[in-house]
Amino acid sequence: MRDWQLKIKARKQFQHFAESVFMAPRQAALFATFFVDFLTLFGIFFVGAYLSDGVFAFNLIILDMYLLAAFSAAVCVWVFLATGMYRPMLRYNDAVVIFPILGSTICAGLLVSLVVTLWCGEPAINIFIGIGWFFAVGGLHGWRLVAVALLNKAGRSKDEVARHVIIYGAGRAGAAIGEALTQGTNTKVYCYADDNRNLHGRTLNGAKIVSPIRIDELVNKGKVDLVVLALPATSTLRRAAIINQLAELPVRVETAPTLEEMLVGGQALTDIRGVSAEELLSRDPVTPDLQLVTDELRSKTVLVTGGGGSIGSAICRAVIAHQPAKLIIFEQSEFALYSIERELREWLMASSQPVQLVPLLGSTLDKGVVERIFDEHVVDIVYHAAAYKHVPLVEMNPVVGAANNILGTYHVASAAHSRKVGKFVLISTDKAVRPTNVMGASKRVGERLVQAFGHESPDTGFVLVRFGNVLDSAGSAVPLFREQIARGGPVTITDPDVERYFMTIPEAAELVIQAGAMGAGGGEIFHLDMGEPVKVADLARKLIHLSGLRVREPGHRSGDIEIKFVGLRPGEKLVEELLVDE
Structure with missing residues (x-):
């Protein structure tokens, strides 16, 4: 058998042995640890006794040395067991394990010193104990680190190629994530990247810390497969800037939870997730005036029409957190109503809030059903989110x-006006400004109706809220892009120059509620300053890159996902507007 064949056979035998140790029952693993500790300590103490006898002439015979070493090793293992040093699983031992080893070996050394001094009648024998203790700490710690490294290496799949990762952030969060990612997995931290120049060139967990500028070079050379953001306390704007820079590169990007997600959502630091489309927005999210909103909603009866849709359900989640007396969810889709009602009931049970939840199935086109809702429930606030919003579908079904x-x-609006409801908030869209399609025109007429009621209603405050595209809402571009990317493409876009304003679903919900609280009535229109419009083609490219794939440009065969421009659909505009001179 050739040398290379022998090496492969030996490697496979070791992997098989290591995997059997890796998966061994707890008792067998403990026995193996006892045994290795005993052998390590026996060898150290025997050498220590031999050297001490040669230097200090204790006149120990070989049998005495064997007995002394065996006794000392046995006492140490017993002390280790009594002090709980064997409780941590060997697989998850790390450099910190040296501290319990230090404490346990000190206790064992003192006990052995006392007994051996009485046994030999020679206080100078404690030199032997001191030498043994010094080398025992290093030996016990050293074999554990070597074993963990070998077992983790053997525990990885033999057929799987190692995944190389850059961790952006060389602080405590980055160190913890690096250890978690590499523990027993086929992942290797290629390097850490950090903005702090004082850290560049240093190492963390055995990996070099480099400038973030080098990420571009390393990705293009094919050195890394994944970038993980370990920046839980970084501001939203700074995170967005970093993510947008990385989104220009063909590498998958994931992130650790933000500080808010850990404090509010209960996520752990190592709960790594993909980057959301919302995190690409280069602006701080809208921060609502919580006291104003709470004063508006607490102990009130709130009706949300279209409460099972993307915006309507987000409004329901936001409303219920401010302790209304009753939340009425009006929705024509049975499944959507079931989903949001179940979610909110689970939340109410967990939070123990005394909010009455009323799910009602029906359509706003049924005037009798609408009026019956207002007659049976004394409604204080209405959020009207029920609408058809998909431009091409409404264009093909204009009457409906x-x-x-x-x-x-x-x-x-008529039912709210006649029952003197305190506040009516209409959710509108930027497509109602200079409309070029049926959906936008119908929403514009709806705005005019609400404004007309606002001008003649002294008892009900009629308010309108207008915003642009909502990221990840049902039927919007981002979920479609993700689906197309998962299928291998192509990603379809109407026009390379099409631009849209974008906001997040939580932002939309908070804007609606805060506008209702701020509005005095009379048909006021509120809109969110959403910064600059975003090119949809650029957004698609970033989503492809964040998935770790390359864009296949027109006329080129290289790349993973093709972007196909299919032309503007009937009624669509290149650029939407939020305001119009009237």
């Missing part, structure tokens, strides 16, 4: 779309 967005709005 217009009826829902106009007549449905009229029924709800």
Whole structure:
């Protein structure tokens, strides 16, 4: 058998042995640890006794040395067991394990010193104990670190190629994530990247710390497969800037939870997740005036129409957190109503809040059902989110779309006006500004209706909220892009120059609620300053890159995902507007 074949066979035998140790029952693993500790200590103490006898002439015979070493090793193992040094699993031992080893060996050394001094009648024999203790700490710690490294290496899949990772952030969070990612997995931290120049060139967990500028070079050379952000306390704007820089590179990007996600959401630092489209927005999220919103909603009866949709359900989540007396969810989709009602009931049970939840199935086109809701419940605030919003579908179904967005709005607004409801908030869209499609035109008519009621209603405050595209809402571009990327492409975009304003679902919900609290009525229009519009083609490219894939440009065969421009659909505009001179 050739040398290389022998090496492969030996490697496989070791892997098989290591994997059997890796998966051994707890008792067998403990026995193996006892045994290795005993052999290590026996060898150290025997050598220590032999050297001490040669230097200090204790006149110990070989048998005495064997007995002395065996006794000392046995006492140490017994003390280790009594002090709980064997409780941590060997697989997860790290450099910190030296501290319990130090404490346990000190206790064992003192006990052995006392007994051996009485046995030999020679206080100078404690030199032997001191030498043994010094080498015991290093020996016990050393074999554990070597064993963990070998077992982790053997525990990885033989057929799987190692995944190389850059961790962005060389602080405590980065160190903890680096250890978690490499523990028993086929992942290797290639390097850490950090903005702090004083750290560049130093090492962390055995990996070099480099400038973030080098990430571009390392990705393009194919050195890394993944970048993980370990920046839990970094500001939203700074995180967005870093993510947008990384989104220009064809490498998968994941992130540790933010500080808010850990404090509020209960996530652990090592709960690594993919980067969301919301984190690409280069602006701080809207921060609501919580006291104003709470004063508006507490102990009130709130009706949310279209409460099972993307925006409607987010409004329901936001409303219920401010302790209303009753939340009425009006929705025509049975499954959507079931989903949000179940979610909110689970939240109420967990938080023990005494909010009455009323799920109602029906359509705003049914005037009798709408009026019955207002008659049976003394409604204080209405958030009208029920609408058809998908431009091409409404364009193909203009009668149904217009009826829902106009007549449905009229029924709800009229019922609120006649019952003297305190506040009515209409959720509108930027497509209602200079509309070029049926959906935008129908929403514009709905805005006019609400403004008309606002001008003639002294008892009900009618308010309108207008915003752009909502990221990750049902039927929007981002979920479609993700689905197309997962299928291998192509990603379809109407036009390379099309631009849209974007906001997050929580932002939309908070804006609606805060606008209702701020608005005095009279048909006021509120809109969110969403910064600069975003090119949809750029957003698609960033989502492809964040998935670790390359864009296949027109006329080139290289790349993973093709972007195909299919042309503007009927009624669509290149650029949307939020304001119009009237």
